[in-house]
Amino acid sequence: MTLDDRKARVLRAVVEEYIETGLPVGSRVIAKRYRLGVSPATIRNEMADLEDTGYLDKPHTSSGRVPSDRGYRFYVDELMPKKKLTAGESRAIEALFRTKMRDVVSFLREAVRLVSETSNYLGFVLGPDCESVTFRSIHLLPASSDKALLVLITDIGFVETCLIEMSEVSNEELRAISETLSRNLTGVTMDRIADKAYSLLKEETSRYAMIVEQVVEFLKSVTLSDSERLYVGSPVNLLNLPEFRDVERLKGVISAIETNGMIQTLLSKSDDETNPTIRIGAENESESIKDISMVYGTFSAGRTEGKIGILGPKRMDYSKAVAIVSMFEDKLTGYFSKGR
Amino acid sequence: MTLDDRKARVLRAVVEEYIETGLPVGSRVIAKRYRLGVSPATIRNEMADLEDTGYLDKPHTSSGRVPSDRGYRFYVDELMPKKKLTAGESRAIEALFRTKMRDVVSFLREAVRLVSETSNYLGFVLGPDCESVTFRSIHLLPASSDKALLVLITDIGFVETCLIEMSEVSNEELRAISETLSRNLTGVTMDRIADKAYSLLKEETSRYAMIVEQVVEFLKSVTLSDSERLYVGSPVNLLNLPEFRDVERLKGVISAIETNGMIQTLLSKSDDETNPTIRIGAENESESIKDISMVYGTFSAGRTEGKIGILGPKRMDYSKAVAIVSMFEDKLTGYFSKGR
DNA sequence: TTTAGCACTCTCTCCGTGAGAGTGCTAACC
DNA sequence: GGTTAGCACTCTCACGGAGAGAGTGCTAAA
Numbered sequence: 001m002t003l004d005d006r007k008a009r010v011l012r013a014v015v016e017e018y019i020e021t022g023l024p025v026g027s028r029v030i031a032k033r034y035r036l037g038v039s040p041a042t043i044r045n046e047m048a049d050l051e052d053t054g055y056l057d058k059p060h061t062s063s064g065r066v067p068s069d070r071g072y073r074f075y076v077d078e079l080m081p082k083k084k085l086t087a088g089e090s091r092a093i094e095a096l097f098r099t100k101m102r103d104v105v106s107f108l109r110e111a112v113r114l115v116s117e118t119s120n121y122l123g124f125v126l127g128p129d130c131e132s133v134t135f136r137s138i139h140l141l142p143a144s145s146d147k148a149l150l151v152l153i154t155d156i157g158f159v160e161t162c163l164i165e166m167s168e169v170s171n172e173e174l175r176a177i178s179e180t181l182s183r184n185l186t187g188v189t190m191d192r193i194a195d196k197a198y199s200l201l202k203e204e205t206s207r208y209a210m211i212v213e214q215v216v217e218f219l220k221s222v223t224l225s226d227s228e229r230l231y232v233g234s235p236v237n238l239l240n241l242p243e244f245r246d247v248e249r250l251k252g253v254i255s256a257i258e259t260n261g262m263i264q265t266l267l268s269k270s271d272d273e274t275n276p277t278i279r280i281g282a283e284n285e286s287e288s289i290k291d292i293s294m295v296y297g298t299f300s301a302g303r304t305e306g307k308i309g310i311l312g313p314k315r316m317d318y319s320k321a322v323a324i325v326s327m328f329e330d331k332l333t334g335y336f337s338k339g340r
Numbered sequence: 341m342t343l344d345d346r347k348a349r350v351l352r353a354v355v356e357e358y359i360e361t362g363l364p365v366g367s368r369v370i371a372k373r374y375r376l377g378v379s380p381a382t383i384r385n386e387m388a389d390l391e392d393t394g395y396l397d398k399p400h401t402s403s404g405r406v407p408s409d410r411g412y413r414f415y416v417d418e419l420m421p422k423k424k425l426t427a428g429e430s431r432a433i434e435a436l437f438r439t440k441m442r443d444v445v446s447f448l449r450e451a452v453r454l455v456s457e458t459s460n461y462l463g464f465v466l467g468p469d470c471e472s473v474t475f476r477s478i479h480l481l482p483a484s485s486d487k488a489l490l491v492l493i494t495d496i497g498f499v500e501t502c503l504i505e506m507s508e509v510s511n512e513e514l515r516a517i518s519e520t521l522s523r524n525l526t527g528v529t530m531d532r533i534a535d536k537a538y539s540l541l542k543e544e545t546s547r548y549a550m551i552v553e554q555v556v557e558f559l560k561s562v563t564l565s566d567s568e569r570l571y572v573g574s575p576v577n578l579l580n581l582p583e584f585r586d587v588e589r590l591k592g593v594i595s596a597i598e599t600n601g602m603i604q605t606l607l608s609k610s611d612d613e614t615n616p617t618i619r620i621g622a623e624n625e626s627e628s629i630k631d632i633s634m635v636y637g638t639f640s641a642g643r644t645e646g647k648i649g650i651l652g653p654k655r656m657d658y659s660k661a662v663a664i665v666s667m668f669e670d671k672l673t674g675y676f677s678k679g680r
Numbered sequence: 681t682t683t684a685g686c687a688c689t690c691t692c693t694c695c696g697t698g699a700g701a702g703t704g705c706t707a708a709c710c
Numbered sequence: 711g712g713t714t715a716g717c718a719c720t721c722t723c724a725c726g727g728a729g730a731g732a733g734t735g736c737t738a739a740a
Binding site: 402 | 712713714715716719720721722
């Protein structure tokens with residue numbers, strides 16, 4: 001399924017022209033702007049062939065060509081140049097990873113914002129899942145006369161806190177409970193921690209039972225549900241794109257994204273591809289986003305991993321998107337391994 | 341500047357009809373649907389008067405009337421009925437305040453989501469500012485061999501955490517430092533805490549200086565900047581409104597909202613009005629949102645306060661918006677006072 | 681194999697027209 | 711005097727046809 005050299009060059013020209021302008025591209029423009037050394041008529045023949053073999057589409061009989069999903073696919077697999085980020089863009093990203101962030105969640109939020117900003121599309125992050133995360137320590141701190149703060153530090157640096165209610169308990173007692181919990185639960189993976197804590201609770205017959213019960217409750221809930229792990233940027237950038245002038249389509253996409261589990265499902269499918277992964281249009285196998293593309297990659301955080309990616313129109317600047325995602329993959333992996 | 345009874349009834353009818361349909365309203369509809377006991381011709385005369393006095397506008401010479409800012413203002417001040425939330429809506433809000441939230445930030449985020457959902461407009465919350473907040477305790481917990489977790493609990497239940505780096509320090513030493521910090525800093529308001537900690541640092545000549553320095557660094561940054569305190573909901577709801585079919589306008593509004601300081605500035609102006617405050621169109625004094633309205637209120641959190649509100653089209657359902665905001669004001673105030 | 685030429689197709693924009701909605705005014709009515 | 715019916719007038723919006731423009735496919739020549 002390969003193309004002879006000139007066809008490939010024509011396809012590349014069409015894709016790049018279309019990515020730039022968003023308008024169906026005609027033979028004349030290609031001949032003029034992309035010095036292929038042949039006349040528009042020849043280009044027309046090549047384009048007709050490319051259309052027959054499914055790499056190009058025509059919106060209607062007598063207008064320029066538009067890349068098909070297959071055309072984009074061939075482009076990103078075979079023709080696309082490797083783009084580098086500009087010095088300014090790299091600097092902005094470096095800067096994010098140098099600033100000391102308050103916590104992992106706001107850090108990821110900030111990352112999403114930056115991905116959206118540099119790509120001019122819609123960035124998203126699916127945070128590391130917590131199932132195989134273990135934790136480092138657990139603490140109960142006095143917060144008020146009838147409340148204590150439960151602090152949980154995981155091995156990848158996630159910090160979770162939760163206020164729990166209790167009847168009068170001294171600071172020393174709190175400390176004792178903390179130590180029991182830490183001793184028994186450190187190193188246990190998140191998906192098993194609640195059970196473990198439960199058996200601990202059963203042994204516990206003291207008057208701290210109520211506290212331990214709340215701790216267990218919290219531990220059960222702490223494995224972030226998928227929807228809580230997903231951070232999506234602001235959709236303003238999409239408004240600038242001509243393909244979203246139609247409000248209905250935009251609405252479809254946004255609500256699809258906000259639908260719980262939507263992106264997660266997409267990301268989970270067949271992940272054996274190269275990194276970053278590119279999903280073009282209908283490859284996403286979801287009706288509502290069948291004419292947008294995704295570029296996303298995986299970063300590892302301890303034993304587990306998260307995803308970071310970009311949602312944009314099919315005619316997105318794949319090359320730049322790949323550069324951005326790649327950079328974030330590396331940086332995030334570094335970020336999460338550093339703390340260990 | 342009052343209106344005779346019939347004019348008031350006509351105005352009310354026009355406003356309510358327009359809020360419902362979004363279409364310029366004519367004399368016939370008013371006469372038919374709002375049984376005022378007079379003919380369309382009479383309504384026309386009244387409407388002409390209302391236009392002369394500035395309560396109504398006409399998009400063009402021969403179309404129905406549309407309320408002017410002044411018309412809306414009179415409506416919300418004098419004519420608007422008090423609406424109650426439906427049982428289902430109240431229940432959803434109650435439920436939010438019953439669930440145990442992980443931390444204040446995610447709680448406020450969830451509140452924003454719910455406000456957006458029940459209003460069908462765009463909800464926002466401006467979190468309590470931290471300047472006059474004091475804190476209850478400060479803790480340094482061992483996180484890894486070369487990191488400690490700094491945990492700060494404020495008197496309104498905000499929990500802030502931050503990882504700080506350090507060379508080998510034993511748990512006992514950490515505890516000692518925590519206690520020194522707590523002893524010296526508890527009760528100091530946020531805006532003065534960094535200074536106070538600084539003087540503490542100067543006295544400190546031991547090898548913990550590096551740690552204390554980082555703590556000070558963190559305390560300085562912890563007073564959340566305005567932009568970090570602002571939580572805005574998803575703009576999908578706005579897409580459904582006919583006034584935002586024009587993508588350009590929508591874009592203007594969204595980027596205005598995302599512009600740092602925008603909403604804050606609006607909220608800060610002259611706050612002596614009744615609660616909830618209603619700002620209609622040009623009353624917002626910002627070009628970019630001069631044809632949208634805000635309904636917002638204040639909730640108190642300890643010595644300080646935050647705002648919660650709704651952004652919507654000028655023809656928003658003010659009555660319902662007021663009901664929603666009022667309920668959230670109460671509930672949030674309760675929420676933040678409970679923990680004290 | 682490539683290219684020039686040309687007829688053809690399809691879209692998009694720009695009117696002009698007609699229907700529809702709603703107004704303002706006038707004159708009659710209670 | 712306030713209210714109403716009647717009617718001419720205005721403005722928008724939807725529809726449709728015309729013309730320009732862009733681009734194609736095909737044919738025939740280089």
